[in-house]
Amino acid sequence: MSKPALRYLSLGFLVSAIVLAGYRLFLYDAPAVASKGEETQEVVLxxxxxxxxxxxxxxxxxxxxxxxxxxxxxxxxxxxxxxxxxxxxxxxxxxxEEPSEKKITVVINDGDPSSVASQQLAEQGLIDDAFDFDKFLETNSYASLIRPGSYEVSSEMTYDELANVLMENN
Structure with a gap:
């Protein structure tokens, strides 16, 4: 920045400070605040x-x-x-006491992260915790290999089997 530009900037700050100080001194009417010794007046309705x-x-x-x-x-x-x-x-x-096998279709759109698939599986009750399954995918480097598409999965599948199904190319 050049010297004349800095001078004009500082002059602008000075002028605005003077204007605000003048307003505060002459035009601003602060509300009266009661001190500790004074009692406040009650408003009559x-x-x-x-x-x-x-x-x-x-x-x-x-x-x-x-x-x-x-x-x-x-x-x-x-x-x-x-x-x-x-x-x-x-x-x-x-x-x-026999649990029935539950089959659902998981749909993964193009650009969806692996957490979307984990969330869908958890919402349908195929896995207990979406965060745990997503952590499993990240740990085993499967998260980047999940492909978009429709996948048929069942409640009897393990995490490995679910991951393998989600990595298939439709």
């Missing part, structure tokens, strides 16, 4: 403002009561549903 305030407080109280009642009825129904669910789960466990 008109009758109309007081009625609006009372109406607002009443409405707010009604809304909170309605929300609390709704939460209590919801929690009671959840307890009943949990009991019914636990009973049906116990009867289902006693009947059959």
């Amino acid at each position: 008109t009758k109309e403002e007081a009625s609006y305030k009372d109406k607002y407080e009443a409405l707010l109280a009604e809304t909170e009561v309605a929300n609390l009642e709704k939460e209590s009825t919801t929690s009671e129904s959840e307890v009943v549903e949990e009991e019914a669910t636990s009973e049906s789960a116990e009867s289902a466990e006693s009947e059959v």
Whole structure:
């Protein structure tokens, strides 16, 4: 930057500082702040403002009561549903303990990272944790080899088998 440009820049800063100081001194009216010894004055509301305030407080109280009642009825129904669910789960466990094989189609678009496939598998319940599977792919250098396409996978596959299927070229 040249000397004249720096001089004009510094002159601009000086002028703006003087303008702001003048505004602050002569035009700015700061709100009065009560010191520790002084008491603040209480604002007196008109009758109309007081009625609006009372109406607002009443409405707010009604809304909170309605929300609390709704939460209590919801929690009671959840307890009943949990009991019914636990009973049906116990009867289902006693009947059959063979897990059924689940097959889904995973779709990977062009440019999608390996985490997209991991997320789809986790959402469908084929793997427990998408982060663990993605970490497995990164550790074994499979993440960059995943190809776009549609893949048929099942819940009986291991991480290695899933990775091999996702690396196939459709």
